[in-house]
Amino acid sequence: MGRKEKDKQEIEDVRLKILEAAKNLFLKEGYEATSIRKIAAEIKLSPTTIYLYYKDKNDIAYTLHKEGFKILGQQFAVLQHVESGFERLKAMGKIYISFAIQNTDFYQLMFIMKEPMEFIADKDFCEWEEGEFAFGALQKTVSDCKAEGYFKGMNDNNVALNVWALVHGLCSLKLQGHLDHVASAHLHVPEDRNILDEAFETLVLMLEKMK
Amino acid sequence: MGRKEKDKQEIEDVRLKILEAAKNLFLKEGYEATSIRKIAAEIKLSPTTIYLYYKDKNDIAYTLHKEGFKILGQQFAVLQHVESGFERLKAMGKIYISFAIQNTDFYQLMFIMKEPMEFIADKDFCEWEEGEFAFGALQKTVSDCKAEGYFKGMNDNNVALNVWALVHGLCSLKLQGHLDHVASAHLHVPEDRNILDEAFETLVLMLEKMK
DNA sequence: TTTTTTAAATTAACGGTGTTAATTATATTT
C-alpha cells in the first residue's frame, strides 16, 4: 500500500538532473554563485528537495569533482600510447596545465577547494577511482622515465609528487590571481608569451638534467 | 564648527583595534568563521562601523595578508647571512614549508585565497612591499646559486618561479586536504615520517642535479 | 468507489552572511 517508491533508476535520473543544473550554473557563474536555491530554481524544484537526493552542498561539489577527474583522466588516457616515458611526462604536464586553464572551475573543485575533500572525509569508506587513475598514470610515467635513466637514486612516488606539486603550484597560483600579481611586479615576460608556458619550458630544462 | 574630526592617528588606532579583533578570530576559528558581525562584537562596535574604517571584508583580508608577508619576510631575512646560495635556497624551502604548516590560516590568506588579490585588483595602484621582499629574496638566492654553477642556461626568474611553485604546490595540496587523500591511497609513507619532508628531501636531490 | 496509507515534495522557519541607506547620538562652535 502507499505511493510507489522511486526505483534506483528514477532516483538516479533526478540526481542527474540536479547535477546538470548545478554544473551549468557552476560553469557559467562559478562555485561561489552556485547556491542550492539557484540550482533548485533552474529545474523548478523547491530547494529542500535537493536534500532528498544529495546529503548537502559538499556532496554536489564532490560529485562534480569526480566528473572533473573523469575529463582529465580521459585526456591522460590518450597519452598511454606515447612510448617514451619522458615524452609522456612532458605531455602530461602540458595537458595538466591546459586543463587547468581551460576548466578553471573544475580545477578549483578538483585541486584547490576543501569542500569536496571534506565530504569524502565524512564518508566511512572512500572510493576514488577517478583520481586514482590520474595519479596512477603519473606514477607509471615516472617509473618509465626511471627505466630510461632519469631520476636515479630517487623515490618514484616522491618524484611523482614533486612533479605534480610543481605544475599544480603554477596552475593554482595562476588561477587564484597570485601569479599575475608577482609577474607584473617582478617578472618581465615577453608580451606575446604566457607566464605558465615560459615557466614550463624551464621546468622541461630542469627535468632534462635529471638524466 | 561641528564635532571634532578624528585625526590620522585616531583613525589608525581604530583600524588597528578592528584588525586585532579580526586576527584573533581568524587565528582561532579560521577565515570562514570570521564575520564582520563577530569582529564588531569582539570590540563592542556595531557591524556597520567597520565599514567606516575598511572598505569591505576583502580589505581586512588584504591587510592581514600583508601581516603574513611581514612574518614570512622576517624569517627569510635571517637567511641573508647564509653565504652559500644553494644552502640558502634549501633553507628557504624548509622555512617556507614550516611557515605554511605552522601558520595555515595566514598561508591561505597569502597564497591560496582569491579575496586579498581581488581587493588589490580593485585598487588603482598596488603597493606590495611585503611580498616583493619575499620573492625578491628568492630571486637573489637563485641568482647566487647560478653564480655557484647551478641552473646553467636557465632563466633566473623562471627557475625562481618553478621553485616557488613546487613548494607552494606541496603546501597547498597539504593544507587543502588533497595530499593526505592521495597519500593514504597511493603513497606508502613511513609512520614516523612526514609526506612533505619526504618530498622535500627528493626535491633537494633534484636541485643538486642542477649543477 | 471511497478510504487509508505512504512516499515525495513543499512551505515555513532558523540562524546566519556581507553590505547600504536612513537615522540617531555626540561633541564642538557659534
Next chain:
DNA sequence: AAATATAATTAACACCGTTAATTTAAAAAA
C-alpha cells in the same frame, strides 16, 4: 542654548545552507 558636522548606530535588503513540520499525490485496501 542652538546650530552643525561628524561618528556611530539601527533598520533593512537580499542572500545563504539547512532542518522541521506540513501538504500533496498516488497506490493499495476496504
